[in-house]
Every structure is written in structure tokens, then in C-alpha cells.
Amino acid sequence: MDELSHAARMAADHLSAVPEQPVWRPVPADDRAWLTGQPLPDTGAALEDLLRAICDHVLPYPMGNGHPRFFGWVNSPPSPAGVLVAPLAAAMNPSCAGGEHAGALLERTAVRWLAELAGFPHRPGAGLLTSGASMATVVALATARQRVPGVRVDGLYGERPLTTYVSAEGHSCLRKAAELLGLGGRYIRTVPVDHAFRMDVPALRRMIGDDLHAGLRPLLVAASAGTVNTGAVDPLADIAEVAREHDLWFHVDGAYGALGVLDERLRPAYAGMDLADSLVLDPHKWLGVPVDAGCVLFRDPAGPRDAFSLVPPYLRDEGAGELGWFSEYGPEQTRPFRALRVWATIAHLGRDGVTRLVERTRDRAAELAAMVAAAGDFELAAPAVTSVVAFRYLPLRVNGGIPAVVQRRGRAFLTGTLLGGQETLRACVLHPGTTRDDLAVLLDEIRAAAEELAG
Numbered sequence: 001m002d003e004l005s006h007a008a009r010m011a012a013d014h015l016s017a018v019p020e021q022p023v024w025r026p027v028p029a030d031d032r033a034w035l036t037g038q039p040l041p042d043t044g045a046a047l048e049d050l051l052r053a054i055c056d057h058v059l060p061y062p063m064g065n066g067h068p069r070f071f072g073w074v075n076s077p078p079s080p081a082g083v084l085v086a087p088l089a090a091a092m093n094p095s096c097a098g099g100e101h102a103g104a105l106l107e108r109t110a111v112r113w114l115a116e117l118a119g120f121p122h123r124p125g126a127g128l129l130t131s132g133a134s135m136a137t138v139v140a141l142a143t144a145r146q147r148v149p150g151v152r153v154d155g156l157y158g159e160r161p162l163t164t165y166v167s168a169e170g171h172s173c174l175r176k177a178a179e180l181l182g183l184g185g186r187y188i189r190t191v192p193v194d195h196a197f198r199m200d201v202p203a204l205r206r207m208i209g210d211d212l213h214a215g216l217r218p219l220l221v222a223a224s225a226g227t228v229n230t231g232a233v234d235p236l237a238d239i240a241e242v243a244r245e246h247d248l249w250f251h252v253d254g255a256y257g258a259l260g261v262l263d264e265r266l267r268p269a270y271a272g273m274d275l276a277d278s279l280v281l282d283p284h285k286w287l288g289v290p291v292d293a294g295c296v297l298f299r300d301p302a303g304p305r306d307a308f309s310l311v312p313p314y315l316r317d318e319g320a321g322e323l324g325w326f327s328e329y330g331p332e333q334t335r336p337f338r339a340l341r342v343w344a345t346i347a348h349l350g351r352d353g354v355t356r357l358v359e360r361t362r363d364r365a366a367e368l369a370a371m372v373a374a375a376g377d378f379e380l381a382a383p384a385v386t387s388v389v390a391f392r393y394l395p396l397r398v399n400g401g402i403p404a405v406v407q408r409r410g411r412a413f414l415t416g417t418l419l420g421g422q423e424t425l426r427a428c429v430l431h432p433g434t435t436r437d438d439l440a441v442l443l444d445e446i447r448a449a450a451e452e453l454a455g
């Protein structure tokens with residue numbers, strides 16, 4: 001199929017052109033109309049025509065995360081190996097629900113490798129790939145909820161209210177999952193953070209004590225190994241200890257930051273991550289696997305299987321073996337071949353390459369933090385531990401408006417957040433090609449944006 005080679009060439013051209021293009025640009029009205037308003041065609045178009053349309057209307061308007069000066073949210077450039085194999089996964093197009101085929105079998109290796117990279121103990125079956133951390137968190141918290149006897153039959157009716165503990169800096173997906181699972185927003189406790197935006201463990205203890213005193217049942221504590229706002233790593237060993245004392249499920253959200261453990265200098269901060277009952281990490285973040293690729297790991301594979309296994313007669317598989325199908329461990333039945341992208345990315349980099357990627361981006365973030373601290377017109381808003389830098393431009397009042405202006409100018413891309421209620425800029429460094437000059441451009445663009453806002 002010639003069109004396939006043409007598409008591959010277009011992908012290669014796109015990737016090599018990215019650094020020369022604006023990081024991001026707004027979509028002009030006519031292209032927006034094409035993207036959002038096309039009528040359903042009565043007759044089909046030739047594949048070459050589709051490629052031409054993609055050239056004209058799609059490739060010119062990327063989100064920006066392939067560019068070395070993209071610092072927004074937590075979105076990495078795609079790994080070359082991941083891009084290379086994506087069409088092959090599509091060409092095979094299996095459902096990785098389970099069964100005896102390469103797609104489902106390779107997921108066993110991909111999950112085990114992720115566990116090994118994160119230093120998490122792995123038993124066969126104790127993990128699966130998901131669409132991202134949000135879905136992985138639903139799987140993890142549903143498994144935690146399964147500790148309530150009879151929950152699959154009786155639901156939570158009649159059960160004492162169950163309490164969930166999440167720090168003020170915990171990702172919104174934790175609250176979303178807890179609400180979705182019927183744990184009730186009212187029973188989600190927001191644990192305060194310390195000066196470095198890590199969960200305040202004495203406060204956690206006090207809140208658990210108060211809930212026990214009130215006759216509630218503490219169920220789970222969700223800690224973070226790399227928060228989205230500042231990249232902070234909670235005191236995981238201390239939280240694990242509290243969880244053990246009170247028989248709580250210990251969940252760790254390492255969606256963004258779990259792989260920071262590969263950097264020897266950071267490793268002490270991760271002590272206790274390996275004690276989690278469930279650990280979420282996103283290969284589509286720091287590792288750069290093309291979207292989508294999330295992962296949830298468990299200490300015990302029996303937990304998610306008890307929570308999710310439901311095999312209708314048409315899906316019985318005598319040959320499934322002891323572990324059964326992946327679809328017995330989560331909500332998805334038909335599952336895409338995510339493992340090929342994850343496997344290829346790790347196989348191409350090796351443990352050393354992944355470690356270098358983490359170290360390099362983390363060093364760049366430290367460099368940015370030092371530049372911010374040294375500049376008279378910026379202030380650091382939090383210690384830069386992993387590869388996120390939270391900071392503010394002075395005067396403070398302009399910070400809320402800065403990201404949109406920087407984005408529109410097209411030379412760099414960053415996003416903002418609220419930290420302790422204050423408008424804050426955050427730059428997340430995930431691109432292995434980001435240079436010191438790129439960091440200088442970012443700071444200059446912020447200054448220029450502030451000037452524009454003032455004018």
C-alpha cells in the first residue's frame with residue numbers, strides 16, 4: 001500500500017519540522033470549520049486525498065508537546081520507537097482483552113518492565129495497561145473498595161461511611177475516581193501539605209483519628225510520587241506506616257513522577273513507594289510513550305481480579321491459564337495493543353536510556369529553577385524536586401494572564417495553576433532535547449507576555 005509509505009514519510013517530515021515551527025498556534029477560522037463542521041460524506045474519498053487533507057488541516061495544528069520548548073501540563077514528545085511501531089499495532093489490530101496472541105502476551109513483559117523500572121515488586125498478573133492514569137486510578141481505587149466484604153453484591157448500602165485521604169496537592173483524578181466509585185465527596189478528606197507541598201503526615205494521623213472517633217471507617221490513603229503542580233514526592237514511607245497501623249489501602253499516584261526513582265540523587269525521596277498496595281504510573285508521561293498508555297500495578301494480583309472478573313459464557317477460554325485475561329482485571333473488555341508502544345520505547349532506551357532521560361530532564365528543571373532564583377523579576381514557588389518548576393513572575397498580579405499570552409506568541413508553551421490559592425506558573429520539562437537556551441527563551445517570553453499584558 002503506497003499510501004502507508006507516504007503516511008510514514010509525512011510523519012517523519014512532521015517530526016523533523018517540529019522544532020522549526022511555532023510551538024503552538026491558534027487554529028484559523030476556516031481550518032477550525034473544517035475540523036469541527038464537516039458534513040458526513042455520502043461517498044468515500046481516496047486514501048491519498050485523506051493524506052492531503054491531513055497535510056492541510058491537521059498536521060499544522062499540533063498541541064505542541066513535540067517541541068523542546070513545550071513546558072505545559074505533563075505532556076511529553078512521542079518516543080521515536082513508539083511512533084515507529086504505532087502503525088504496526090494498528091495493522092495487527094488485536095483486542096488485548098486476553099487470549100493466545102502476541103498483543104496480549106507482550107503486555108505481560110511491558111507491565112513487568114514498568115514495575116522493574118519503578119522498583120516495584122511484581123507478581124505475574126499484578127498489573128495492566130490502561131488509557132492513562134485516570135483510568136488506572138479507577139482500577140486501583142475499585143480494588144481498594146473491594147476490601148469491603150460483599151461490596152460487589154451489596155454495594156456500599158448499609159456500610160459505615162468509608163473515608164479516603166488525599167493531600168491538597170493530590171491529582172483531581174483521585175477525587176474523580178473516589179466519587180465515581182460511590183465513596184462520596186463528603187468523605188474524601190483533604191490532607192494539608194507542608195512547606196514543600198508534601199502530605200502532612202501528623203495531620204493525616206489526626207484526621208484518621210477523628211474519623212475513627214466519629215464511627216467512620218478509614219479505607220484508603222492516596223499519596224503522590226510527583227504531584228502535578230510542583231513535582232513533590234510525599235513522605236511515602238511515613239504514609240505507608242500510617243496505612244499499616246490503621247489497615248488502610250496504600251495507593252501511590254506516580255503517574256508523572258514514579259520513574260524519578262531511577263535518578264540516584266532522587267531515590268531516597270521515593271523510599272516507601274515499593275510498599276504501596278497499588279501504584280499508578282503513566283508511560284505516556286516521563287517515558288514518552290505515544291498517548292495512550294497508563295499503567296496500574298498491584299502488590300497482589302488477586303485484588304483487581306476479585307474486583308473486576310466477570311466472564312460471560314461467550315468469553316470462556318479453557319486455555320487462558322492461571323492468570324486469565326486482562327479484561328478480568330479492569331473495566332475494559334476490548335483493549336488496544338498499547339503494549340507494543342510501551343515495549344518498543346523501553347526496549348529502545350534500555351534501563352540506562354530511561355535513567356538518562358529522567359536525569360537529563362530533571363537537570364534541566366533544576367537549571368530553570370536556578371535561573372528563576374537568580375533573576376530579580378521571578379520567584380520560585382516551590383522546591384524543584386523532580387522535573388516540574390513552579391514559579392511566579394513579579395509583579396504577582398500578572399501571573400494569571402501570562403500562560404495564554406505566552407502560548408499565543410508561539411515561541412514557548414507553559415501553563416499555570418493555583419498553588420496555595422496563588423496564581424502560579426509551572427514548567428514541566430519532559431523533552432530530552434530541551435536546552436539551556438530554550439529555558440532562557442521561556443523566561444524572556446514570560447517577560448514579553450507580562451509587558452504585553454501591562455500595555
Ligand SMILES: Cc1ncc(COP(=O)(O)O)c(C=O)c1O
Pocket residue numbers: 073074131132133134135171173224226227228253254255256257282294
Ligand atoms: C500526578 C498526576 N496524576 C494523574 C494524572 C492523570 O493522568 P492521565 O491524564 O493519564 O489520566 C496526571 C496528569 O497530568 C498527573 O500529573
